[in-house]
Amino acid sequence: MSTSTVKLKCLSHTPLRGLNDPAPGVVAEVDAVIAAARAEVEAFDPELIVVFAPDHYNGLFYDLMPPFVIATAAESVADYKTLPGPLSIPDDLALDLVRHVLDSDIDVALSHRLQVDHGCTQILEEMTGSLTRYPVIPVIINSVAPPFCPYRRVRLLGEAVGRFIAGLGKRVLILGSGGLSHEPPVPVFSGAKPEIAEFLISGRNPTPEARAARQARTLATGQIFGTPACDLTPLNEEWDHAFMDLLIGKDLSKVDDFEIDVISKTAGRSTHEVRTWVAAFAAMAAVGAYEGRRDYYRPVNEWIAGYGVVSAEPASAAHRVAA
Numbered sequence: 585m586s587t588s589t590v591k592l593k594c595l596s597h598t599p600l601r602g603l604n605d606p607a608p609g610v611v612a613e614v615d616a617v618i619a620a621a622r623a624e625v626e627a628f629d630p631e632l633i634v635v636f637a638p639d640h641y642n643g644l645f646y647d648l649m650p651p652f653v654i655a656t657a658a659e660s661v662a663d664y665k666t667l668p669g670p671l672s673i674p675d676d677l678a679l680d681l682v683r684h685v686l687d688s689d690i691d692v693a694l695s696h697r698l699q700v701d702h703g704c705t706q707i708l709e710e711m712t713g714s715l716t717r718y719p720v721i722p723v724i725i726n727s728v729a730p731p732f733c734p735y736r737r738v739r740l741l742g743e744a745v746g747r748f749i750a751g752l753g754k755r756v757l758i759l760g761s762g763g764l765s766h767e768p769p770v771p772v773f774s775g776a777k778p779e780i781a782e783f784l785i786s787g788r789n790p791t792p793e794a795r796a797a798r799q800a801r802t803l804a805t806g807q808i809f810g811t812p813a814c815d816l817t818p819l820n821e822e823w824d825h826a827f828m829d830l831l832i833g834k835d836l837s838k839v840d841d842f843e844i845d846v847i848s849k850t851a852g853r854s855t856h857e858v859r860t861w862v863a864a865f866a867a868m869a870a871v872g873a874y875e876g877r878r879d880y881y882r883p884v885n886e887w888i889a890g891y892g893v894v895s896a897e898p899a900s901a902a903h904r905v906a907a
């Protein structure tokens with residue numbers, strides 16, 4: 585079996601970037617971190633990207649809400665100023681990944697025509713400048729529409745994907761998108777008014793007016809988030825640091841103890857987007873020993889995000905860089 589060369593980047597995303605920015609100095613800091621990460625990706629020149637991403641009721645709804653989906657074809661819904669158009673998915677390889685994951689006792693759904701949102705596309709745009717620059721396989725992990733499967737299952741999914749990556753003999757960039765602590769105004773099905781429940785079940789392909797109204801609600805929340813006027817769970821810096829330390833510390837089995845309701849209450853309902861980071865690191869670990877590092881962290885109320893960037897590379901490569 586040939587071994588692949590891998591690199592990992594996990595980034596928070598935010599629909600409010602460019603729409604409700606913090607102070608220019610913070611934007612410049614984040615721009616610089618993203619530019620440096622993108623330069624690393626450019627130098628790595630991946631032959632394949634595997635992106636673990638959430639969906640925010642744009643591609644997946646409660647008419648059929650799968651815990652995990654792998655797509656052989658996907659198109660961006662271009663929400664929140666993100667790029668439109670199809671992703672370049674190697675369909676046969678994506679199907680091979682589905683078979684491999686199923687053979688690993690992880691039940692994953694398959695889509696031959698998925699719609700993806702900023703949760704998947706923002707990181708591709710930031711890391712590669714495009715949705716089509718490199719072949720990419722999206723692995724969608726339900727992180728926003730409860731109930732969720734346990735973090736242990738997400739870790740096992742990541743390991744299965746990692747074993748597949750290891751056998752490819754390619755340069756593979758592993759991406760995780762979302763988090764850290766945050767609670768944007770995403771509607772909740774339980775107790776929802778009928779029109780909201782209907783949207784959560786079958787809100788696919790909204791009118792431009794409906795999409796604009798959704799986005800305006802998020803923007804309005806960004807403008808008060810973190811103030812007494814906003815009753816959403818505030819960012820939780822302490823939780824974010826502990827989580828990044830856990831990933832960098834390599835004992836990923838600790839996520840098996842994560843309690844979903846406790847995380848929702850203490851760090852915010854959408855904090856579960858870090859499930860994509862768990863899968864990404866588990867995939868990395870399945871390829872071989874890694875060294876992780878924190879590239880950036882700052883809680884940014886304007887973006888409704890504990891905003892973080894972490895990277896990992898094989899331990900041997902990290903040692904070469906350090907030497």
Ligand SMILES: O=C(O)CCC(=O)/C=C/C=C(\O)C(=O)O
Pocket residue numbers: 597598599640703762763766768769770771798799802854857887888889
């Ligand atoms: O658009 C809506 O109806 C809900 C708002 C929404 O989708 C917000 C998403 C926010 C993030 O992706 C995030 O902060 O991670």
Ligand SMILES: [Fe+2]
Pocket residue numbers: 597638640703762763854857
């Ligand atoms: Fe999100």
